[in-house]
Amino acid sequence: xxxxxxxxxxxPGVLSVLTRFFQRKGWEVHxxxxxxxxxxxxxxxxxxxxxxxxxxxxxxxxxxxxxxxxRGAAVIMLTGHAEVETAVDAMQAGAETFLTKxxxxxxxxxxxxRAAEKQELRRTNELLSRQLGGAETAASxxxxxxxxxxxxxxxxxxxxxxTTALLLGESGTGKSWVAxxxxxxxxxxxxxFVEINCAGLSATFLDSELFGHExxxxxxxxxxxxxxxxxxxxxxxxLDEIGDLAPELQPKLLRVLETRTFRRLGGTREMTVDVRxxxxxxxxxxxxxRTGKFREDLFYRLSVFPLTIPPLRDRSREDVLxxxxxxxxxxxxxxxSSPGQLAPRATTALAEYAWPGxxxxxxxxxxxxxxxxxxxxxIDLEHLPEPLRARGAPRANREDAxxxxxxxxxxxxxxxxxxxxxxxRTAAAEKLGISRSTLHAKIAQYGLESAGR
Numbered sequence: 001x002x003x004x005x006x007x008x009x010x011x012p013g014v015l016s017v018l019t020r021f022f023q024r025k026g027w028e029v030h031x032x033x034x035x036x037x038x039x040x041x042x043x044x045x046x047x048x049x050x051x052x053x054x055x056x057x058x059x060x061x062x063x064x065x066x067x068x069x070x071r072g073a074a075v076i077m078l079t080g081h082a083e084v085e086t087a088v089d090a091m092q093a094g095a096e097t098f099l100t101k102x103x104x105x106x107x108x109x110x111x112x113x114r115a116a117e118k119q120e121l122r123r124t125n126e127l128l129s130r131q132l133g134g135a136e137t138a139a140s141x142x143x144x145x146x147x148x149x150x151x152x153x154x155x156x157x158x159x160x161x162x163t164t165a166l167l168l169g170e171s172g173t174g175k176s177w178v179a180x181x182x183x184x185x186x187x188x189x190x191x192x193f194v195e196i197n198c199a200g201l202s203a204t205f206l207d208s209e210l211f212g213h214e215x216x217x218x219x220x221x222x223x224x225x226x227x228x229x230x231x232x233x234x235x236x237x238x239l240d241e242i243g244d245l246a247p248e249l250q251p252k253l254l255r256v257l258e259t260r261t262f263r264r265l266g267g268t269r270e271m272t273v274d275v276r277x278x279x280x281x282x283x284x285x286x287x288x289x290r291t292g293k294f295r296e297d298l299f300y301r302l303s304v305f306p307l308t309i310p311p312l313r314d315r316s317r318e319d320v321l322x323x324x325x326x327x328x329x330x331x332x333x334x335x336x337s338s339p340g341q342l343a344p345r346a347t348t349a350l351a352e353y354a355w356p357g358x359x360x361x362x363x364x365x366x367x368x369x370x371x372x373x374x375x376x377x378x379i380d381l382e383h384l385p386e387p388l389r390a391r392g393a394p395r396a397n398r399e400d401a402x403x404x405x406x407x408x409x410x411x412x413x414x415x416x417x418x419x420x421x422x423x424x425r426t427a428a429a430e431k432l433g434i435s436r437s438t439l440h441a442k443i444a445q446y447g448l449e450s451a452g453r
Contacts, residue, residue, distance in 0.1 A: 006032065
């Protein structure tokens with residue numbers, strides 16, 4: 001992708017000279033004749049560098065500088081000879097450098113290149129800080145054989161920087177989280193991860209979001225806008241709910257995947273990008289292809305590496321427990337007065353629930369429980385939603401990650417019986433076909449004194 005620059009100056013002659021110069025050098029150039037217009041243009045184009053005149057009508061150059069620097073822009077000030085002292089103030093306010101008019105175009109080019117390089121380094125450091133701060137390994141997916149196999153696939157996919165992948169699974173299973181993990185562990189990790197949900201968006205709006213538009217492309221297109229393919233250049237673009245992509249956009253997406261080129265809406269210039277595409281859906285795309293709602297060639301192009309994320313009800317007890325404790329660690333920092341431990345009966349209820357809303361529902365339930373349990377010693381049953389505690393709540397028949405010993409099977413069976421019978425030991429002993437004294441001994445042996453209470 002070419003570098004981009006925004007020139008903010010009220011002198012049409014300066015705008016014309018600088019625009020022609022940078023266009024000849026291969027830059028994408030945007031113009032603004034006032035500070036207010038410059039801020040609007042910056043928001044819609046997010047250029048690599050801004051050339052800003054100090055002496056502007058209306059909003060002053062220093063005022064514009066303050067706003068741009070607060071938003072992370074790299075700004076070079078243009079000043080008259082009599083404004084050098086003010087330009088020094090601009091440097092202290094965050095400008096990269098200042099150049100006096102009439103400007104030497106060679107000096108302008110060098111300054112712009114340096115500012116763009118610094119901006120790229122700054123963005124890289126910010127991305128790395130965010131990724132290192134919340135980095136997840138593929139092993140955090142779970143410990144069962146099924147999830148370990150999935151983790152291995154994620155690692156292989158992450159190592160292949162250009163491979164397109166299609167993430168399959170029910171809503172809420174964590175497809176977006178897996179996509180971010182693939183990106184953060186790939187050679188593209190230093191570049192942007194950009195996400196958009198294709199569901200519920202009109203074809204025109206989504207076309208503009210993905211590919212950008214030129215000024216005047218449609219009624220409300222008052223300015224040029226960069227699309228997400230440009231924003232994600234050298235990084236990863238994640239298209240969630242790809243099954244809802246409008247039919248008229250499917251050929252355009254296929255073309256980008258095959259040629260890495262596209263045109264902005266209303267544009268004639270071919271744009272070239274280096275983007276790794278990840279897509280996700282909870283639909284049966286093969287069925288969508290059969291009914292003609294989804295292009296077969298696009299489906300096969302997206303399915304280079306299909307990856308199925310299983311629903312929570314099909315994951316082992318160990319996988320669910322690990323996920324629960326990971327969420328408690330993550331959410332605990334936001335709720336310092338809440339307990340970080342679960343009572344046994346709360347643990348059992350959470351682990352046995354079928355979670356129709358999948359990972360998203362589990363996280364929401366745990367955050368609610370942390371709020372309700374503020375000041376308590378442990379999160380207990382009363383802190384969980386009533387539908388989850390009800391006798392008729394959907395339960396999962398979970399397979400364990402490993403072959404359990406007979407003692408482990410016995411422990412879990414007794415724990416489950418006590419939970420379902422609300423801690424009634426007489427009824428539990430009867431259902432289990434053992435004496436009450438034997439049940440008491442087993443409860444003591446396995447440390448289940450609080451189970452079912």
